[in-house]
Amino acid sequence: MIVIDNNEKEPIYLQVYKYFKAQISTGKLIQGDRLPSTRSLAKSLGISRNTVEAAYQQLCTEGYLTGKAGSGYVVLPIDVSLYSDTSEKQQELIEKVMQEQDKQDIQSRIKYNFQYGKLDIENFPVRIWKKALNEALNSCDIDCIGAYNDRIGERGLRIEIMKYLYFSRGVICDPDQIILTAGTLSALSLLCQLFREECEEIAIEEPGYDNGREAFKNHGIRILPIPLEEDGINLKILNSTKANLVYMTPSHQFPTGKVMGINKRLNLIKWAEKNNAYLIEDDYDSELRYNSRPVPSMQSLDQEGRVIYINTFSKAFAPSLRMSFMVLPHAVLKKYKKTFFGYNCPVSWTEQKAMQLFMEEGSWNRHLRKICTIYKKKHDVLLTALHQYMKDKVIIHGNNAGLHILLEVNNGMTEKQLIKNAEKIGVRVYPVSIYWEQPKNYKDNMVLVGYSSLTEKEIDEGIQLLQFAWF
Numbered sequence: 073m074i075v076i077d078n079n080e081k082e083p084i085y086l087q088v089y090k091y092f093k094a095q096i097s098t099g100k101l102i103q104g105d106r107l108p109s110t111r112s113l114a115k116s117l118g119i120s121r122n123t124v125e126a127a128y129q130q131l132c133t134e135g136y137l138t139g140k141a142g143s144g145y146v147v148l149p150i151d152v153s154l155y156s157d158t159s160e161k162q163q164e165l166i167e168k169v170m171q172e173q174d175k176q177d178i179q180s181r182i183k184y185n186f187q188y189g190k191l192d193i194e195n196f197p198v199r200i201w202k203k204a205l206n207e208a209l210n211s212c213d214i215d216c217i218g219a220y221n222d223r224i225g226e227r228g229l230r231i232e233i234m235k236y237l238y239f240s241r242g243v244i245c246d247p248d249q250i251i252l253t254a255g256t257l258s259a260l261s262l263l264c265q266l267f268r269e270e271c272e273e274i275a276i277e278e279p280g281y282d283n284g285r286e287a288f289k290n291h292g293i294r295i296l297p298i299p300l301e302e303d304g305i306n307l308k309i310l311n312s313t314k315a316n317l318v319y320m321t322p323s324h325q326f327p328t329g330k331v332m333g334i335n336k337r338l339n340l341i342k343w344a345e346k347n348n349a350y351l352i353e354d355d356y357d358s359e360l361r362y363n364s365r366p367v368p369s370m371q372s373l374d375q376e377g378r379v380i381y382i383n384t385f386s387k388a389f390a391p392s393l394r395m396s397f398m399v400l401p402h403a404v405l406k407k408y409k410k411t412f413f414g415y416n417c418p419v420s421w422t423e424q425k426a427m428q429l430f431m432e433e434g435s436w437n438r439h440l441r442k443i444c445t446i447y448k449k450k451h452d453v454l455l456t457a458l459h460q461y462m463k464d465k466v467i468i469h470g471n472n473a474g475l476h477i478l479l480e481v482n483n484g485m486t487e488k489q490l491i492k493n494a495e496k497i498g499v500r501v502y503p504v505s506i507y508w509e510q511p512k513n514y515k516d517n518m519v520l521v522g523y524s525s526l527t528e529k530e531i532d533e534g535i536q537l538l539q540f541a542w543f
Contacts, residue, residue: 076117084119088127096136096147103149107137183498184534188476188522189391195446196390200435201426208425216421225252225397225417226424232431233397241358242372243381245399251408252397254418256354257287259382259398260319263352264291266404266411267317275315277305279507279514281326281354284319297509300325304332307339316349323358323367327478327507327520329470337370344378350404352380357387359440361473362448377401385427387475388440395419395427447475453528454521457535465543475524478504483542486516493541494519499534 074091076084095101107113110128114121128145131137139145209217216226224230230247237243253259264271264287274288278297285295296313299306305320318340322332332340344351353370361367371381384396400408417424430436455471458479469478479501481490487503494501501519508514523531 074113074117076119085123085126085130088113088117088119088124089130092127092131093134093136096131096150097152097155099152101147103147105147107145107147109144181498182495182500184526184530184537185500186502186521186523186534187500187525188502188520189387190522190525191391192446192525192527195443197435197439200439201430204426204430204433204435205422207429208422211425211429213425216425220416221421223412223416224248225250225419226421226428229424229428229431230397232428232436236431236436237369237381237383237399240366241355241383242368243399244372245381249399249402249405250397251400252395252417252419252424254394254396255386256356256382256384256396257283258418259396260284260287260352261291262408262412263380263398264288264293266408267350268292271317273313273315273317275305275310275313275318276509277320277325278509279327279504280319280509281321282506284354285509288319295509299513300328300330302330303336304330305336305340307336307343310340311343316347317352318344318349319352319354321354321356322370323355324361324470324473326354326356327470327476327504329473329478331367332370334373337373341370341374341376341378345376350378350380350401352382355381355383357474358383359388360444360447360475362444362451363472371399374401377403380404388443389436393423393427395423447524450523450526450528450531453531454523454535457532461535461539462543469518476520476522478518479521480515480518481542482517485542487518490517490519490542494538497537497541499537499541501538 074088076087080087092101092107107128110121110124114124128137132139132145135148136150137145138148227247229252230250233250234245234247237245251259253262268291271293273294273296275296275298276285276288278299288295296315298310304322304325305318310318320332322337324331340351343349351370355369358366358369369381371379378401380401381399382396385393386396451471454477455468458466458468465482467480467482469480471477485493487505491501491503501521504518504520505511505514505516526534
């Protein structure tokens, strides 16, 4: 029996249509069954005949009925076993969305979010970047905006990157070895495609960058997790594998913050030469060291073209810019150009040109000096607060660089319990287990604490709250 709800926002003809559609699709009405006439149904429901007619016509249009006004409407043959009713799925989707909304409501109650990688907009050089964008649009190269340009990135920007890398990281290359990419994962994806024929497995640091690990998996490459020693990846275990590709973060290992020593770097390069292998050096936050000079890159030690260097503007400038780059050894570059000869640079020409001008005018170096000072102060406030409020109850891993630390908490709680208890008092910290390919080797009592998006006052207050939540 049809029940019409006049208070329902849904039109009445749709209510009638849905009723009969459900009756037919579930087999309650079968081939040859005749529906009530439009006149009689309209009278019994107390609605307009035109409303019933509109519902029947919609069912005819979709193939449920046949007939016409005055002659009656008859159910057409439908194989109910092939019919998929999406109403339950839609209800499940609605419930899922509401659950997500509940999570967002919880998120809105988080006052101190120690998120890694989110930068403080107060430190972004908005005025100078706007100026660079305007200069790009007013430059004599503006014709480039209407064309497909240099396939590996604008040469002017690649020259600026080359100069910067040489003076800051010791990287030795020419502009043609630099490939602009839309983020680090874009670079890793290109490398996966480039080495897919000769690389079935890749050695990675354990723990290591989770998104990078997933990028390799998504390209069908098997993961070989290699444990870390104090000075970086375990070379002895690496030697026992047949890997010919290694992905690592030697200057500031992610997430532990370990720095690979010079001896191990040289031995890794020697290993790569001996095994005809390549080392992918992800130098993701090399600029951000607070109590020492930045560690020279592995690429600067490479004499035989065995190191593929990757860096990004995301950690020191703007993650949403989606601008990264890689420096390819000449042999790999030759293969790259052959494989991707038809690919165009995925980074916007306007932003490439703006970044070129930004670097040419010295704004990039000034920006780096400024944010290093700012993040060092935040880093120092964080460490001071941890020592003051938690003392020897925690162990800090990976300080003096980057935008995060790992905090090992010795209170008997698991990682999930630490995060849950923190959320209850309005503080968000993050899991470390996701960075392990083999979580069984993880101690399960750490959290990742980022500090770049919080003020010094917020950092201190947030750590005070964590002390109450955990001890």
